Amino acid sequence: MQSGAEGACVIQGTGHGMSEPSKQIIHDAVETLTSRFTDSVKPDERQGYSGLLVDPQKLVEFATVLRDELGYDYLSSVTGVDYLPDGMMEVVYHAYRTAGGAALVFKAQTPREDAVVPSLVPIYPGADLQEREAWDLFGIHFAEHPDLRRILTWEGFHGHPLRKDWKEAYFEEDAKPFDIRWPDGKAIRVEDSTQYRKNVSYPSEFTLDGWVPEGDTLLYAGMGDVQASDGNGDDIATDTIIVNLGPQHPSTHGVFRMVAELDGETIVDLKPVMGYLHRNHEKIGERNTFLMNMPFTDRLDYICSMGNNFGYALAVEQLMGIRPPERAEYIRVMMAELTRILNHIWAIGFLLNDLGAYFTPALYVIKERELILDIFEAVSGSRMMCNYFRFGGVARDLPEGVIEKVHDLVYERLPRHLDELDAYLVQNEIVRARLIDVGVLPAEQAIAYSAAGPVLRASGVPYDVRRADPYSIYDRFDFDVAMRPNGDSYDRFLIRLDEAHQSLRILRQVLRDIPEGEIQTGKPRHQVRVPAGESYGRVENPKGELGYYVVSNGTPNPWRYHVRATSFINLSALGEMCKGHKVADVVAILGSLDIVLGEVDR
Amino acid sequence: MYGWGILKGLGVTLKHFVETFWDDLRWLGKRYFNEEALAVRQGTKARGIFTVQYPEEKLTLPEEFRTIPFLVYELDEHGEKQYRCTACGICSKVCPPQCIWIQRSTDPETGRPVPSPIEFSIDIDMCMNCGFCAEFCPFDAIKMDHDFELSSYDRQATHIYNKEQLSKPVSYYASIRPTNYAREEEARAAKAKSKAEKATG
Numbered sequence: 027m028q029s030g031a032e033g034a035c036v037i038q039g040t041g042h043g044m045s046e047p048s049k050q051i052i053h054d055a056v057e058t059l060t061s062r063f064t065d066s067v068k069p070d071e072r073q074g075y076s077g078l079l080v081d082p083q084k085l086v087e088f089a090t091v092l093r094d095e096l097g098y099d100y101l102s103s104v105t106g107v108d109y110l111p112d113g114m115m116e117v118v119y120h121a122y123r124t125a126g127g128a129a130l131v132f133k134a135q136t137p138r139e140d141a142v143v144p145s146l147v148p149i150y151p152g153a154d155l156q157e158r159e160a161w162d163l164f165g166i167h168f169a170e171h172p173d174l175r176r177i178l179t180w181e182g183f184h185g186h187p188l189r190k191d192w193k194e195a196y197f198e199e200d201a202k203p204f205d206i207r208w209p210d211g212k213a214i215r216v217e218d219s220t221q222y223r224k225n226v227s228y229p230s231e232f233t234l235d236g237w238v239p240e241g242d243t244l245l246y247a248g249m250g251d252v253q254a255s256d257g258n259g260d261d262i263a264t265d266t267i268i269v270n271l272g273p274q275h276p277s278t279h280g281v282f283r284m285v286a287e288l289d290g291e292t293i294v295d296l297k298p299v300m301g302y303l304h305r306n307h308e309k310i311g312e313r314n315t316f317l318m319n320m321p322f323t324d325r326l327d328y329i330c331s332m333g334n335n336f337g338y339a340l341a342v343e344q345l346m347g348i349r350p351p352e353r354a355e356y357i358r359v360m361m362a363e364l365t366r367i368l369n370h371i372w373a374i375g376f377l378l379n380d381l382g383a384y385f386t387p388a389l390y391v392i393k394e395r396e397l398i399l400d401i402f403e404a405v406s407g408s409r410m411m412c413n414y415f416r417f418g419g420v421a422r423d424l425p426e427g428v429i430e431k432v433h434d435l436v437y438e439r440l441p442r443h444l445d446e447l448d449a450y451l452v453q454n455e456i457v458r459a460r461l462i463d464v465g466v467l468p469a470e471q472a473i474a475y476s477a478a479g480p481v482l483r484a485s486g487v488p489y490d491v492r493r494a495d496p497y498s499i500y501d502r503f504d505f506d507v508a509m510r511p512n513g514d515s516y517d518r519f520l521i522r523l524d525e526a527h528q529s530l531r532i533l534r535q536v537l538r539d540i541p542e543g544e545i546q547t548g549k550p551r552h553q554v555r556v557p558a559g560e561s562y563g564r565v566e567n568p569k570g571e572l573g574y575y576v577v578s579n580g581t582p583n584p585w586r587y588h589v590r591a592t593s594f595i596n597l598s599a600l601g602e603m604c605k606g607h608k609v610a611d612v613v614a615i616l617g618s619l620d621i622v623l624g625e626v627d628r
Numbered sequence: 629m630y631g632w633g634i635l636k637g638l639g640v641t642l643k644h645f646v647e648t649f650w651d652d653l654r655w656l657g658k659r660y661f662n663e664e665a666l667a668v669r670q671g672t673k674a675r676g677i678f679t680v681q682y683p684e685e686k687l688t689l690p691e692e693f694r695t696i697p698f699l700v701y702e703l704d705e706h707g708e709k710q711y712r713c714t715a716c717g718i719c720s721k722v723c724p725p726q727c728i729w730i731q732r733s734t735d736p737e738t739g740r741p742v743p744s745p746i747e748f749s750i751d752i753d754m755c756m757n758c759g760f761c762a763e764f765c766p767f768d769a770i771k772m773d774h775d776f777e778l779s780s781y782d783r784q785a786t787h788i789y790n791k792e793q794l795s796k797p798v799s800y801y802a803s804i805r806p807t808n809y810a811r812e813e814e815a816r817a818a819k820a821k822s823k824a825e826k827a828t829g
Contacts (some may be wrong), residue, residue: 198726202724202726203720203721203722203723203726204726206729207717207720207721207723207726207728207729207730208715208717208720208721208728208729208730208732209715209717209730209731209732209741210731210732211720211728211729211730211731211747211749212729212731212747212749213729213747213749213750213751213788213790214729215751215784215788216751216754314724315722317722317760318722318723318724318760319724320758321724321756321758321760322724386641390644393678396678397672400670400690403690403692403693404690404691404692405692406692407690407692407693407694407759407772408693408694408757411756411757411758413758413759413760421759421763422692425690425691425692425807426807431672434672434673435672438672439672446640449636449637449639449640450636450637450640450641451637452633453632453633453636453637454633454634454636454637455630455631455633455634456634457633458633550763550764552718552721552722552760552764553721553722
């Protein structure tokens, strides 16, 4: 097993207080940028905010300097915020250096009506899907974007749902808790009662009869001309054809569609189509109070709910300026690392399913996963929808017997299982033939497309948030950042085994060091006070970097709640990876990306 | 040798296959419908097939397991149900999907609110089983149930549970969550004692 011990080159820095070198790097970058762009870049001086405000006119130039001269080559998150009272839309960017360190945040402001910002896709191709999302949900137009179509809502959708003045079907009130529940709450079935029951609105000229799904036509047209070519130098003229894979297909891991343009059986172009499971998680989150969002985060990447809780707790704790007690930190890391093992073996099992090894490998890993879920159930009460983290701690202490069980798993059961998986699959000739050199993603492309997690590290980029920008207590543990050099599907498969081994290493240290003590800072409260400001909490979730951008205006409900969903952004590179391969390989490549549609579609 | 990897992999499958039969033999035909065997089959030392023969066999639920909430009551000397709930509304305010409706009593003479619910309803279709209501209730009046067999034939008519349907005796709570119950009773007793001391002193 080859693991990159790349830890030495890494700079510390965390939302909880940046280390000196990291501060210095950010400071220098800010100096350079403000002196270079004297009139168009200024520091964001609103209370609780940080970063730079960039004039949209200069945005492209700014981003070029940022990437090429200052080394911020990784654009993690792009999202919009609707500042309705100020009549302004803001696009928020978080850029990182793959060498490590904290984020450089920059923002572009534009009037709410007729919001236009230049697209950064030419500089950071990873902004593609995220800009489409911001267009779809906020109505911010990204000039020069190559393919600005709706992405999460359907193409006939009217309005932009994350705008603050947009009301959804079954709308009750702007913010929870709703008044009609107490003290005079007479139960009703909400879907029968609200005045907004049928407030689905369509464009004025729209009729359902005779509606042609224009979006599909556009999509297909965007795939290139479907016309005769002269074949491969032969006399027979061939057409390329367009084939829809999904949305209803077992290989897509959910309801997900890929539109592939084929020349014979070879992929010429491929585009992902998503949003079938869209429920506007972020709008729900902005109606919720801060605490109410915790169980909703479980439902994003439902395989890794503990990890989702972690990121959200970090983001809000940054705003509140609190940290959990020692024991809670260790419990959090224990849960996050168990989640990582669970997710990685699950991903391997289902990759094999995609390759046609129906359910034997998948059931072997599910068997081990069940044992980890037993632990989650014992501590949190639920196997998958854990809802275990709280701001400043965790919900409850570990019940009796849990530590012993984790001990058994970490020292005996799981290492044995990982070795068994190794013997079972790694040298298997069919697995190798199907995965080696399939879906190669070179390092530069992986960074450019903002790929994260195992996908990025299997392309030879040793970037792991736990090391590059440590959060919680990850700076205390001794572990290697797993790295594989080839960027093909086989490496993406192997790296999951490597990472599971590293997680076991961390877990052994957790079991050795976990102290007794409190599990919650302060008294548990159902109504937390969150000071006004913004924060970005990010964790290395099993599938990659999961970030939460939270804006508070001092009220009990977040003004903005955005999820940087790894599975979603990892799909940016799917088209590139599939080009030139056969249809059957698409399934393997998608399997090796490891997506969860609950997180892709939100 | 080409094909060696596949053979080695098939060896693993064969091992699993044999283990299942070996484990059957080990239990001498008592591998199923047997508490002791179930615990082993579900534990970290399990070998062979691990499925549970539901509904004849059921998993042992950990104490913290949660499905939908229920209201705790105690029986007084007249056999009347005394609810712990004071209709303070914290559960309904903290509920993420807002599925709890509480109607607070009012004194018919003065018109002032009385700390007790006339009606308490939960739409169990909306409930996301998060457990916040039980976690933040200051009176230990609402708790999460262990009963997971909740299916019914008519969604529209039967899925809003009223106070009567949500009620369960405190003895039931003590039976499903003994550790929590013991800890809470201790705290309640200590609180009552300090209150009594304050009142007399």
